[in-house]
Amino acid sequence: MEDVARVAGVSRALVSIVYRDAPGASEATRARVLAAGSELGYRPDHRARLLGRTRTRLLGVTFDVQAPFHGDLVEALYSAAEAAGYDLALSAVAPSRQESRAVQSLLDYRCEALVLLGPQLSPSALTALTESQPVIVVGRKVKATGVDVVRTDDMAGSRLAVEHLLSLGHRSILHIDGGKSSGAAERRTGYRNAMRHAGLSPLVQTGGRTEAEGADAAKTFLNDAPPATAVTLFNDRLATGFLDTIRQSLRVPQDLSVVGYDNTTISRLSHISLTTIAQNTAALAAETIAKAHTRLTDAPTAPTPPIPPTLVPRSTTSPPAS
Amino acid sequence: MEDVARVAGVSRALVSIVYRDAPGASEATRARVLAAGSELGYRPDHRARLLGRTRTRLLGVTFDVQAPFHGDLVEALYSAAEAAGYDLALSAVAPSRQESRAVQSLLDYRCEALVLLGPQLSPSALTALTESQPVIVVGRKVKATGVDVVRTDDMAGSRLAVEHLLSLGHRSILHIDGGKSSGAAERRTGYRNAMRHAGLSPLVQTGGRTEAEGADAAKTFLNDAPPATAVTLFNDRLATGFLDTIRQSLRVPQDLSVVGYDNTTISRLSHISLTTIAQNTAALAAETIAKAHTRLTDAPTAPTPPIPPTLVPRSTTSPPAS
DNA sequence: AACATTTACTAGAGCGCTCTAGTCACGAGC
DNA sequence: GCTCGTGACTAGAGCGCTCTAGTAAATGTT
Numbered sequence: 001m002e003d004v005a006r007v008a009g010v011s012r013a014l015v016s017i018v019y020r021d022a023p024g025a026s027e028a029t030r031a032r033v034l035a036a037g038s039e040l041g042y043r044p045d046h047r048a049r050l051l052g053r054t055r056t057r058l059l060g061v062t063f064d065v066q067a068p069f070h071g072d073l074v075e076a077l078y079s080a081a082e083a084a085g086y087d088l089a090l091s092a093v094a095p096s097r098q099e100s101r102a103v104q105s106l107l108d109y110r111c112e113a114l115v116l117l118g119p120q121l122s123p124s125a126l127t128a129l130t131e132s133q134p135v136i137v138v139g140r141k142v143k144a145t146g147v148d149v150v151r152t153d154d155m156a157g158s159r160l161a162v163e164h165l166l167s168l169g170h171r172s173i174l175h176i177d178g179g180k181s182s183g184a185a186e187r188r189t190g191y192r193n194a195m196r197h198a199g200l201s202p203l204v205q206t207g208g209r210t211e212a213e214g215a216d217a218a219k220t221f222l223n224d225a226p227p228a229t230a231v232t233l234f235n236d237r238l239a240t241g242f243l244d245t246i247r248q249s250l251r252v253p254q255d256l257s258v259v260g261y262d263n264t265t266i267s268r269l270s271h272i273s274l275t276t277i278a279q280n281t282a283a284l285a286a287e288t289i290a291k292a293h294t295r296l297t298d299a300p301t302a303p304t305p306p307i308p309p310t311l312v313p314r315s316t317t318s319p320p321a322s
Numbered sequence: 323m324e325d326v327a328r329v330a331g332v333s334r335a336l337v338s339i340v341y342r343d344a345p346g347a348s349e350a351t352r353a354r355v356l357a358a359g360s361e362l363g364y365r366p367d368h369r370a371r372l373l374g375r376t377r378t379r380l381l382g383v384t385f386d387v388q389a390p391f392h393g394d395l396v397e398a399l400y401s402a403a404e405a406a407g408y409d410l411a412l413s414a415v416a417p418s419r420q421e422s423r424a425v426q427s428l429l430d431y432r433c434e435a436l437v438l439l440g441p442q443l444s445p446s447a448l449t450a451l452t453e454s455q456p457v458i459v460v461g462r463k464v465k466a467t468g469v470d471v472v473r474t475d476d477m478a479g480s481r482l483a484v485e486h487l488l489s490l491g492h493r494s495i496l497h498i499d500g501g502k503s504s505g506a507a508e509r510r511t512g513y514r515n516a517m518r519h520a521g522l523s524p525l526v527q528t529g530g531r532t533e534a535e536g537a538d539a540a541k542t543f544l545n546d547a548p549p550a551t552a553v554t555l556f557n558d559r560l561a562t563g564f565l566d567t568i569r570q571s572l573r574v575p576q577d578l579s580v581v582g583y584d585n586t587t588i589s590r591l592s593h594i595s596l597t598t599i600a601q602n603t604a605a606l607a608a609e610t611i612a613k614a615h616t617r618l619t620d621a622p623t624a625p626t627p628p629i630p631p632t633l634v635p636r637s638t639t640s641p642p643a644s
Numbered sequence: 645a646a647c648a649t650t651t652a653c654t655a656g657a658g659c660g661c662t663c664t665a666g667t668c669a670c671g672a673g674c
Numbered sequence: 675g676c677t678c679g680t681g682a683c684t685a686g687a688g689c690g691c692t693c694t695a696g697t698a699a700a701t702g703t704t
Contacts, residue, residue, distance in 0.1 A: 016692060017692095022692095026651080041454075047372060050659090051661090074416070108366070212593065241592075269533050270563075333684045335662085347683080348681080369660085373688095373690065
């Protein structure tokens, strides 16, 4: 910085002004400083820059390195953060790297706020974190005091799935649920409500959350032979396993329409091409950054309603055979 | 820090010594300082700490947020880096966030070295980066001066696949290749060499890299009906699509054994359970950190041989029907 | 013409650490 | 009894920035 100042014939402070895009430098000088800077290959040291400032505008994000959905979210967070003038510090969670560890390392970097994607930490641990900075939990419905939650409206998601099938002409729609998995209750309720609202009686079969459970569910389905022309499943993994097995006996979508949930990478694969429910990552990200920003500037944030997901129609749904 | 010093009744320098685990403090004082620190909830500011030091011991890592393999690598890098006393700064690459952008942000944090996972940057761009700090490319075979490369031995991987099938008793083994995809040539050559070495004649069918191409390859295979009892494919995606279609006509592994490549998440799914070749992430990570360390301490590094992958036997391979 | 305001710039303290060069006391060695 | 280590500790500069307070000149106002 000193060098740039010398070459441009100005003070260090002026160089700082120019690189911060702050007012207080003439156009001519600005150009001269920038020229000197690029000649010397100068880049401001980000850490030193933050040191002297009260606001670091740094948001710490923990994410699961294995979850494709977290990947999508991180991407969306980058643009949302940039738009709001924030910077992101990533810290990965993995089997060999605990969430608490990931959080600690973010704390060392003096992040202004913590954004936790699908955290497994206990409510009390989350509340404890709140003492030093705002905490925003994304994608998990936690009840922890002082913690902001941004998540998808799973009830609405199930409703979308049912409505999509109704609009195609289906009347007998089965839901294969997620049992006790997190979010399963809400999706099941959403399905039930949507069915009742349409004057139809809900029909729920026990499922699970893995491909293997999906395959089992398919066997049960074939065995019981319920009068369903369409099935909505708890998630894409379950749906994939279900599809794999069911296709040995039935044609999809001609004999049976299938809707998943999550829009995972697998569901997008051309040979699976599963109709599914997608979380709105852009909206989730924007909401997250907005929440962080409010907490950091104003007073407390009001809880906001969950974000509606969208339907992604692919090749596993069609009108029922007449 | 000031506060901790005051409470413990020592100087700031002593607090620094204690928190750095540096020699020069008596056990009694050390305990007293630590007690004062935890009472006040003190954590050293990581950025400030690095500022005053010549060595930051910070390694910048770019990774693709969508690639599961990068997730595995990042995890392995964390432990390898920790063992060597380095810290990691992550920067994600995504469709909306270019690699150059990810690299720039790492540069702002004054990383000592750059670790790029499967970078798409041109060799010249990579070499340019070398000017400011060591650059280590992981998983991609690039020829760029001054850039260290750490990657998997794909020839050995193909050999493993072939040897596995040979040991099961197969003699007619077909390779469905990746065409012009990166790494495809090496895997094809590895297959050819292994076959010739066993005194068998190689047989290659054109494939691709996606599930759809795999499905096409399966149709071609069924049509041509080559006398193969086993197939090795360019990668897991191709293999998945291939399996999906082939299973409608043949039993796997009874009628046909199938080996993929990459050990992707998909291949691990219970209902697919694909025998495949896994890259050794721990070894790749260790090698990467070692390379970075050598560059940062000693003189130039000697190019090291690619790292041998391992075979992951699952349910798509068995002895051929007699 | 006298004063106020604005614009362009600088000096220097401060951010939270580390690190070098000390000081001081205590015991060993001659 | 004197020097010489050595271990425990401190003072203060410095890392690369930002930011407040201030100066000096140009412009506006009556």
